[in-house]
Amino acid sequence: MEDLTSYPLELTGPDIPMVRFLNVRKSYGELIVLDNLNLDISPNEMVTIIGPSGSGKTTVLRMLMTLETIGGGVIYVDGKPLTHMPKNGALVPADARYLRKARSSIGMCFQHFNLFPHMTALQNCMEGPVQVLGLSGREARERAEELLMMVGMIDKKDQHPSRLSGGQQQRVAIARALAMRPKVMLFDEVTSALDPEVIGEVTNVIRDLTTRHSLTMLMVTHQMGFARDISDRVCFFFGGKIEEQDSPDELFSNPKSKRTQQFLSAVKAAD
Numbered sequence: 001m002e003d004l005t006s007y008p009l010e011l012t013g014p015d016i017p018m019v020r021f022l023n024v025r026k027s028y029g030e031l032i033v034l035d036n037l038n039l040d041i042s043p044n045e046m047v048t049i050i051g052p053s054g055s056g057k058t059t060v061l062r063m064l065m066t067l068e069t070i071g072g073g074v075i076y077v078d079g080k081p082l083t084h085m086p087k088n089g090a091l092v093p094a095d096a097r098y099l100r101k102a103r104s105s106i107g108m109c110f111q112h113f114n115l116f117p118h119m120t121a122l123q124n125c126m127e128g129p130v131q132v133l134g135l136s137g138r139e140a141r142e143r144a145e146e147l148l149m150m151v152g153m154i155d156k157k158d159q160h161p162s163r164l165s166g167g168q169q170q171r172v173a174i175a176r177a178l179a180m181r182p183k184v185m186l187f188d189e190v191t192s193a194l195d196p197e198v199i200g201e202v203t204n205v206i207r208d209l210t211t212r213h214s215l216t217m218l219m220v221t222h223q224m225g226f227a228r229d230i231s232d233r234v235c236f237f238f239g240g241k242i243e244e245q246d247s248p249d250e251l252f253s254n255p256k257s258k259r260t261q262q263f264l265s266a267v268k269a270a271d
């Protein structure tokens with residue numbers, strides 16, 4: 001087992017990142033998917049990950065959601081270990097109870113909006129706050145209605161997902177994740193399964209979140225224009241590592257690494 005004694009029990013100091021990946025490794029059998037990943041995300045920062053298929057982008061988000069076990073290293077959220085817990089003055093792998101609690105600080109939206117099909121839009125947004133956070137029905141309803149209003153779905157609050165378009169379902173899914181008041185929101189290709197004409201309704205909601213709300217966000221997208229528009233920083237992933245990271249203008253206009261240049265010209269050619 002990995003020697004964890006050199007990892008701090010918690011992060012201290014004036015500039016604690018909201019998220020820190022510290023030497024994070026992940027393999028599936030022989031395949032190394034994350035290769036000693038180090039990545040800090042500041043509070044309220046919007047970081048976007050781009051890169052070729054299979055480069056480990058979704059894995060990064062799944063690690064943060066604690067949907068995958070960690071192969072090495074430690075992930076910290078808001079200064080506290082996420083994947084590990086302190087025990088007798090050292091870090092040990094987190095147990096199920098610790099993970100359940102730690103996980104509630106992370107919200108996620110995937111490519112396929114997995115709303116509960118038997119619940120209305122409103123009920124979808126109330127379920128977590130009532131069941132997990134212990135809010136009263138009234139409090140949960142108020143919170144849900146406010147968020148459905150924000151994503152422009154209040155008119156459809158009593159509809160079931162099957163009666164909503166893809167873009168509408170995705171907006172409800174974003175409201176549902178936000179209803180848990182996460183510290184960090186993760187988006188994985190949330191527009192990839194959508195018809196082109198409704199992509200804008202979803203990207204506008206995410207754009208709104210970056211300007212009007214204080215929320216730390218990590219997004220994976222194939223939409224380079226959108227990434228350039230809204231990100232504070234863009235990370236280009238290659239082979240489970242950050243090949244290059246920079247401000248969007250710098251990374252897209254003046255990529256330094258050959259691999260970044262090749263990737264960006266390939267996606268431009270496909271556009």
Ligand SMILES: Nc1ncnc2c1ncn2[C@@H]1O[C@H](COP(=O)(O)OP(=O)(O)OP(=O)(O)O)[C@@H](O)[C@H]1O
Binds near residue numbers: 033053059
């Ligand atoms: N459960 C799993 N078992 C085995 N291999 C896996 C598993 N999940 C992911 N992988 C492999 O890990 C690598 C990284 O996968 P990941 O889903 O993170 O890629 P990605 O960058 O999100 O790609 P895409 O752009 O296609 O979504 C891939 O080679 C993938 O086949």
Ligand SMILES: [Mg+2]
Binds near residue numbers: 057058059
């Ligand atoms: Mg992926």
